[in-house]
Amino acid sequence: MAKSSTSSGKKWLLVVLLMVFVSSATAAGVYLLMDTGSQAQAADNTEPEPITAPDPIFVKIDPFTVNISGGDYGNRFLYIGLTLQVDDETTRDLLVNHMPQVRSRMLMLFADQSVEELTSPDGKTRLSDQVMSLFDTPLTEPQPELAISDVLFTDFIVQ
Template sequence: MAKVQAGRSKTGLLLVVLIIVVLASTGINVYYLTQDRTAEPTAEAKPTPAPAPELIFVTIDPFTVNLQDGDYDSRLLYTGLSLKVGNAQTRNAIERNMPLIRNRLLLLLSEQNPREVTAVGGKQRLAEKILEQLKRPLDPTQPELIIHDVLFTEFIVQ
C-alpha cells in the first residue's frame, strides 16, 4: 500500500508542478500582451510617413481664340486647361473670379503665334506665360494665389 501511496504523491506533485508552469507562462504572456509598446520605440520602428497633400485641380472650360498668322491669315486655337493649385482658398478665389481669368487667358492666347505654340517646347513656354498672368492679383484685396502648374487638357491649332 505504501507503493501506491508513493505513486499517487509523485503524480500529484507532478500535476501541481505542471499547473504552476502553465499558470506562470500564461501570466507572462498576458503581461507582455498588455504592455504599451509605444512607450519604448525599438531601433526597427520606422516613422510613419506624413500623408501626401491633397491634389487640388481647377478646370477651366475649353475655349477657342483666333491666332494671327501673317498679315491676313487667321488660325484657331482650341484649348482647355486645368490648374494645379496649392489650397482650397486659391481654388475658391479662381472659381469666384473665373470671368476675369478667362479674359486674361483670351487676351494672352490671342497674341500667340501658331508656329511658336506648336513647336517643341512651345506649349511649355505658353504654360509659363499663363502661370505668370494668373499669379498677378485679380483685385487689391486678394491673397496670393498658390498655383503650382498649368496643365493643357485639350490643345488644337487649325
Template sequence: MANSKAAKLQAVPPEGTPDASAGKPGKRKLVVLLAVVAALLSGAGVWLTSTDGRAWLAARLEPKPPSPIYVALESMTVNLQPDNGDRYLQIGIVLKSYDKEADGLVKMFMPELRSRVLLLLSSKTPAELYQADGKQKLVKEILALTRQPYSTTVSDLKVKDVLFTNFVIQ
C-alpha cells in the same frame, strides 16, 4: 563553550536563504527590469539615429502637405497668329492651388481671367506652341496672368500651377 558554539551556528543563515550581501529578492528583480529597459531604450536610440529610423520619425513629425485644389476653365478655341494660313488652338486648362480661397477667387474673376488668357493665346503662332518648351513658356505666362491684380483687394488668385487637359492645333 557549547553556548558560544551554538550562538555562532545560529548567526550563520541556513542554506537556500539569501544572505545579507545579496539584498532582497524584489531588489534583484528591479535591477534586472531596469537593465532590460535600458537595453531596449539604447536599442531604440540606435535605430532612430539610423537612416530607417530617421525616415520613420520624419514621416511622423512632418506636417502633411495640403491637398491640391483644381479649378477647370471651360475649354477655349482661339485663332492663332497666321504662319501659313489660318490655324486655331483648342485648349483645356486646369489651375492647381493649395489655398482653399483659390477656388472661390478663380470663379469670382473667371470672366476677366478667361479674357486675359484668350488675349494671350491669340497672340501666339503655331510654331511657338508646337514645341514642348513653347508649351512650358505658355504655362509660365498664364501663371503670370493669375498673379496680376484683379481688383483693389485681390492681387493674386493663389494659383501654383497650370495644367493642360486638351491641346490641339489645327
C-alpha cells in the same frame, strides 16, 4: 556564552537578510533595465508611418476656341483646355469666384499667339509661363497671395 551566541546569530541573520534584499534589488533593477531596453528596441523596430502626400487641388478652366494668326495660311484657330494646380483652398476659391476675369485674361493671351509660337518645341512651355504670369496682376484688392503651382494642358489643338 549563550548571550554571545544569540547576538552572533542575530548578526548573521541580519547579514543574510541584507544580502537577500540587495540581491532582490539588483535583480529588480536588471529586470527593469532589460525591459526598458526591449521596449526601446521594439519602438525602434516598428515601421515608420508612411508619408502621404496631400491631395492635389485643381481648378478646371473650360476649353477655349480662339482665332490666332497663321502666317501664310491666314487665320487659324486654337482649341485649348487647361487646369491650374493650386496649393491651397483660398487660391482655389479666389480663382473660382473670379473665373470671368481669369477666362478673359487667358482669352486675350491665347488670341495674341501665333501658330509658329505654339507649334515650336518649347512653345507650350513658354505659354505655360505666360499663363502663370497672368496672375502677377491682382484679380481683386486686397488679394491674398495666389499659390498656383502648375498649368496643365488638357486639350491643345492648333488647326
